[in-house]
Amino acid sequence: MSNTQTLSNTETDSLNNSYFIKACRGEPVKKIPIWLMRQAGRYLPEYQKVRKGVTFLELCRSPELATEATVSAQERLNVDAAIIFSDILVPLVPMGLDLDFHEQKGPVISNPIRLPNDLERLSFDKITDKCPFLFEAIKQTRKRLQNHIPLIGFAGAPFTLASYMIEGKSSKNFIATKILMHDYPEAWHTLMTHLSDVLITYLNKQIEAGCQAVQLFDSWVGQCCRNTFLEKVAPYTKKIISGLTKNVPVIYFGTHTSHLIDDMITCGETVIGIDTQTDIAKVMSKYKGNIAFQGNFDPILLFASKKTIIETTTNLLNNVGHIPGYIFNLGHGILPETPVDHVLTLIDTINDWSASHL
Amino acid sequence: MSNTQTLSNTETDSLNNSYFIKACRGEPVKKIPIWLMRQAGRYLPEYQKVRKGVTFLELCRSPELATEATVSAQERLNVDAAIIFSDILVPLVPMGLDLDFHEQKGPVISNPIRLPNDLERLSFDKITDKCPFLFEAIKQTRKRLQNHIPLIGFAGAPFTLASYMIEGKSSKNFIATKILMHDYPEAWHTLMTHLSDVLITYLNKQIEAGCQAVQLFDSWVGQCCRNTFLEKVAPYTKKIISGLTKNVPVIYFGTHTSHLIDDMITCGETVIGIDTQTDIAKVMSKYKGNIAFQGNFDPILLFASKKTIIETTTNLLNNVGHIPGYIFNLGHGILPETPVDHVLTLIDTINDWSASHL
Numbered sequence: 001m002s003n004t005q006t007l008s009n010t011e012t013d014s015l016n017n018s019y020f021i022k023a024c025r026g027e028p029v030k031k032i033p034i035w036l037m038r039q040a041g042r043y044l045p046e047y048q049k050v051r052k053g054v055t056f057l058e059l060c061r062s063p064e065l066a067t068e069a070t071v072s073a074q075e076r077l078n079v080d081a082a083i084i085f086s087d088i089l090v091p092l093v094p095m096g097l098d099l100d101f102h103e104q105k106g107p108v109i110s111n112p113i114r115l116p117n118d119l120e121r122l123s124f125d126k127i128t129d130k131c132p133f134l135f136e137a138i139k140q141t142r143k144r145l146q147n148h149i150p151l152i153g154f155a156g157a158p159f160t161l162a163s164y165m166i167e168g169k170s171s172k173n174f175i176a177t178k179i180l181m182h183d184y185p186e187a188w189h190t191l192m193t194h195l196s197d198v199l200i201t202y203l204n205k206q207i208e209a210g211c212q213a214v215q216l217f218d219s220w221v222g223q224c225c226r227n228t229f230l231e232k233v234a235p236y237t238k239k240i241i242s243g244l245t246k247n248v249p250v251i252y253f254g255t256h257t258s259h260l261i262d263d264m265i266t267c268g269e270t271v272i273g274i275d276t277q278t279d280i281a282k283v284m285s286k287y288k289g290n291i292a293f294q295g296n297f298d299p300i301l302l303f304a305s306k307k308t309i310i311e312t313t314t315n316l317l318n319n320v321g322h323i324p325g326y327i328f329n330l331g332h333g334i335l336p337e338t339p340v341d342h343v344l345t346l347i348d349t350i351n352d353w354s355a356s357h358l
Numbered sequence: 359m360s361n362t363q364t365l366s367n368t369e370t371d372s373l374n375n376s377y378f379i380k381a382c383r384g385e386p387v388k389k390i391p392i393w394l395m396r397q398a399g400r401y402l403p404e405y406q407k408v409r410k411g412v413t414f415l416e417l418c419r420s421p422e423l424a425t426e427a428t429v430s431a432q433e434r435l436n437v438d439a440a441i442i443f444s445d446i447l448v449p450l451v452p453m454g455l456d457l458d459f460h461e462q463k464g465p466v467i468s469n470p471i472r473l474p475n476d477l478e479r480l481s482f483d484k485i486t487d488k489c490p491f492l493f494e495a496i497k498q499t500r501k502r503l504q505n506h507i508p509l510i511g512f513a514g515a516p517f518t519l520a521s522y523m524i525e526g527k528s529s530k531n532f533i534a535t536k537i538l539m540h541d542y543p544e545a546w547h548t549l550m551t552h553l554s555d556v557l558i559t560y561l562n563k564q565i566e567a568g569c570q571a572v573q574l575f576d577s578w579v580g581q582c583c584r585n586t587f588l589e590k591v592a593p594y595t596k597k598i599i600s601g602l603t604k605n606v607p608v609i610y611f612g613t614h615t616s617h618l619i620d621d622m623i624t625c626g627e628t629v630i631g632i633d634t635q636t637d638i639a640k641v642m643s644k645y646k647g648n649i650a651f652q653g654n655f656d657p658i659l660l661f662a663s664k665k666t667i668i669e670t671t672t673n674l675l676n677n678v679g680h681i682p683g684y685i686f687n688l689g690h691g692i693l694p695e696t697p698v699d700h701v702l703t704l705i706d707t708i709n710d711w712s713a714s715h716l
Contacts, residue, residue, distance in 0.1 A: 183663045225636075226637045303536070304540045315585075350478075
């Protein structure tokens with residue numbers, strides 16, 4: 001399963017037998033593996049220290065700083081996997097989009113694509129050659145992580161990336177995206193095909209550089225109805241997953257996807273990411289043995305009392321923790337204002353549950 | 359089924375046999391009944407005219423202006439039902455909340471409730487006595503509407519109202535609401551009980567004043583997971599619906615509710631409102647004959663080309679239009695920037711489909 005020639009046999013064995021990778025394969029484990037989406041984020045003092053004096057994009061583009069953000073978060077939380085510090089929008093910059101991150105507003109693209117002809121000004125050629133910092137960060141991070149801690153690479157899925165390219169920012173209604181999808185189906189197909197091709201290379205290179213798994217973030221795909229997903233989104237997700245050359249676990253994740261889960265599961269991924277609202281017990285009971293499952297804990301509950309965190313975590317684990325192939329995660333990323341000690345309570349609760357139940 | 363003593367037998371018969379009311383009862387109709395959430399809204403020149411020179415709340419509180427907004431929208435669109443012009447937040451003002459509407463930001467409550475003790479400063483006594491304008495508007499509107507056009511009353515459901523009372527505005531993450539729900543279950547129960555009691559009277563008075571049906575808008579309930587919905591939301595919805603004294607159709611609606619639909623349907627409503635993302639054909643195939651269905655058309659598609667509007671509407675109707683008990687509506691309210699001629703194209707398409715298929 002492992003990949004880079006720089007890994008020793010011992011390291012490869014250790015990673016192959018890690019809680020996270022075993023759970024991805026649906027194998028029983030002695031401890032529920034844990035990682036948290038956006039675990040290296042603004043809520044964490046270790047992250048704030050790394051981020052000091054540089055912009056968000058500068059941090060993404062510095063292999064040293066990205067490595068430090070990745071490793072320090074994994075070590076601080078003592079979680080079972082690291083995810084390389086980057087952003088799903090990073091590959092849009094070499095395509096010709098002017099991307100900036102505002103502290104409050106989030107990502108802003110000053111020259112979003114609008115009409116179908118706008119596609120012509122984008123470049124999809126050798127995009128990954130223009131992101132050497134990412135692969136270098138992966139190499140450095142792999143060297144610094146302990147032998148039994150897998151490193152996850154990632155990319156935005158084409159629908160979600162396209163929505164940013166078209167809307168120019170986080171969107172509420174996705175008006176321009178839906179217009180392009182429905183009124184200009186050929187332009188949509190062209191854009192999604194280009195993005196898929198770029199993403200295959202982008203993910204393969206992350207795996208080659210040292211990632212033991214990859215996650216496709218289709219964060220906003222839940223905006224699509226089933227027919228739109230099947231016709232205009234799923235074919236590209238499938239294409240990407242089947243285009244990965246090494247046999248590493250692939251996680252496919254989106255939010256507000258209850259109505260799409262059955263179809264998302266047919267896209268070929270190893271692990272399905274479950275949002276906060278979806279009835280995970282129902283999904284796991286239907287698909288256990290066929291796929292692994294990740295997520296579902298509501299990140300908003302990290303703002304509630306520790307008592308609530310312990311109760312809701314225990315309820316979740318009592319429901320699904322005994323089923324092989326479950327990876328603990330949130331239903332969406334940690335918010336910047338989340339209290340760190342609440343996150344540590346969450347992790348302690350899961351580990352305590354594992355110790356007494358597995 | 360009808361109600362007010364001011365209605366003649368002819369009117370009552372005509373309303374009872376209207377397309378909308380028949381579809382609510384699940385009976386076959388010769389024409390798919392149509393109404394659109396927020397049909398009397400900012401996108402409409404008729405509305406802009408009524409709104410000129412008054413604030414949004416002044417419009418809600420003027421029986422004459424609210425009547426004009428309600429009737430002019432129904433007439434302009436020539437739809438099969440009117441919904442009284444008001445806002446779900448109107449009853450919060452006499453409870454002691456300082457409500458204002460900002461043109462861009464939407465509703466803002468300057469004194470939201472935060473801690474459980476904050477509940478004590480709210481009043482839940484004789485709230486409906488302090489909203490006489492609404493019942494007067496209903497009376498005037500009923501007189502002006504044609505005999506075959508039912509008038510729909512409405513209220514926000516308690517979860518959605520509570521979320522505004524707690525967050526003070528439209529929320530993205532519902533942090534304060536979820537903290538109250540989970541950390542202070544007794545305070546939550548008290549709040550939901552008070553709101554339910556107020557809403558029973560509020561809806562009963564709307565029915566007495568001349569409404570032939572009512573809709574409960576639980577717009578943000580989709581944020582809840584299934585367990586939270588069952589434990590902390592559904593009991594109050596059920597209480598309200600069972601507390602209505604006249605036997606008029608009740609529509610229960612929320613957005614992003616795919617994971618809750620099965621449980622929402624058990625709340626006792628006559629009609630389930632279907633959001634944009636839910637697979638309506640699947641829901642209707644499962645529950646047809648037991649309940650009626652409303653909605654599902656994506657309001658964002660009204661920004662696409664007329665060709666797209668015609669195609670997507672026709673696809674929806676080909677899927678579900680033959681099943682008795684379907685009321686055409688959107689999956690959420692019309693947006694302010696929606697082109698009126700696109701809305702008219704939508705309505706023409708549905709009526710053409712009815713003429714050739716029913």
